[in-house]
Amino acid sequence: MNVVVCGKVIPASSVTIEIDPSTKRMVRKGVTHELDPAAASAVEEGLRLTEKHGGAVTLITMGMSDATIGIRSALAMGATSAVHILDDAVAGSDTLGTAKVLAAAIKKQEFDLVICGTESSDSYSGIVPGQVAHFLGVPAVTFAKEVTVDGDRVTIKRQSESGYDVVEAALPALVTTTSGINEPRYPQLKGIMAAKKKEIKVYTAADLGLGSDQVGESAAREKVLTVGRPPKRQGGKVITDEGEGGKQIADFLAELKII
């Protein structure tokens, strides 16, 4: 069973995300990057499934050259190979453009299952996987907290408002995984060494047959008009606990007539 994982390489969680007011995009240059934890979970799930059923895991990512570090971590975890869509022509794509790029890259691979995180940890839109599934013409089986493959069918426990749903689809299919689904493995030295020899295919938009009418900033349906700071909350007070912190909170609650 061949698994394709789509995931992002994003500014590391220790980095405060800044937006460039001129491009209205996140500042990605000169910032430490890492494999998105959501993508790491998706890779982990792919590895677990292929360890059980055989087959390969291919990571597909779209991003600037900074993405290499995250691609290497996925390969060090055990992914078989990777595809990197690296092209200025895809910069500024909105969700729809991104989905077109990913779907076109996935179509060049052999796959039975596509796994994505439910959403990236930097921009959280959460609709790219569903759009990718549409362009691939495969069912999207989403918000999985458990994934099982049996023969030509995939069954998941899908997170719901009141518990979970058991949802099934025939392969090929696309699954999205929730953050708690697994604990991604840490790459071991052997894996890190092996990763250096693994193949990273690089595609441009043209390789995928996509023009500026479909991807990149010019094709984006969503245009960011303004970027600003939200109104600050007023009246905040910060105190340091010197043994009376609990009492001071109680005083504050009494002022608010809560106690």
Added chain:
Amino acid sequence: MSDLIWVYAEVVDDKITPTTLEMLTKAAEVGKAEAVLLGPAPDDAAQTLANFGASKVYRSADSVYGEYLTLPAAETVAGLIQKHNPAVMLFASSYAGRDLAAALSAGLDSGAITDVGDFVLKNGTVEATIPALGASYQNTSTLVSRGTKLLLVRPKSFEPKTNAQPLLVEEVPAASDEALRKVHMKERVVVKREGPQLEGAKTIVSGGRGLKGEENFEMLKELADLLGGAVGATRAAVDAGWVPYAMQIGQTGKTVKPDLYIACGISGAVQHLSGMKTSKTIIAINKDPEAPILQISDLGVVGDVFKVVPQLIEEIKKRKGA
């Protein structure tokens, strides 16, 4: 220019969801509100939608929408959109809402704006406000595609208000194509939750990574009980397995808006802040003076949560006893 705004109505636990009613209220303020309601729903569902501003409800009660996810609904909604061409269609940022908006935005080649907190409609152009990166930035975005603009709306963005309209229901034919029956809902499992629910709680006491373990949530429960509130958690605490997902507050959990939010051992990652920052009063206890949660708190206490919280509990008990 059309000022027709559609709302995709959702039913959870046999009730129209609060977010549906919030969106309808807003839609009726901005333009002419109509709703689409597909699949199993309680008998009074269409009436409820009319009560909150829907001047028309497109309805199919066919079981296909409950048994097969996303694709039948996407087919029906796409057909209705092409026929009636509303200016905007609103979906909740929920499991079903996100899946449906994703499928439609690709199918209609229209794109979509996600995580919308507010919007205006001017001559058929929509301008949406998005708290894009949690607490740090706020964007406005528009969609330049032709046709209906699809927006995914954050829960609790609008105050639901009754605005009764005459009930007008138009039955629509169900999606019958066999090819749409691909994502099969085999079983719905309800997981029983203990204690007061986060939804609707006036007070929430919430814990994060700083709680260090499952057992320390007992202390939060005691505090919450004293204040008549519910206990919540961050994604870090849920991912660590300390508490169940039902308690998760944040971008990938619940959005809450209590009168009082007490954040214990929570640094204030964007992921969490976006689910609680509209709480009326926020109190935070954190050992790190640089923790972002302190910047949005009405009262921030830099200190050890294992000292401050027990003292607070004792103090409340003392004052209540007095």
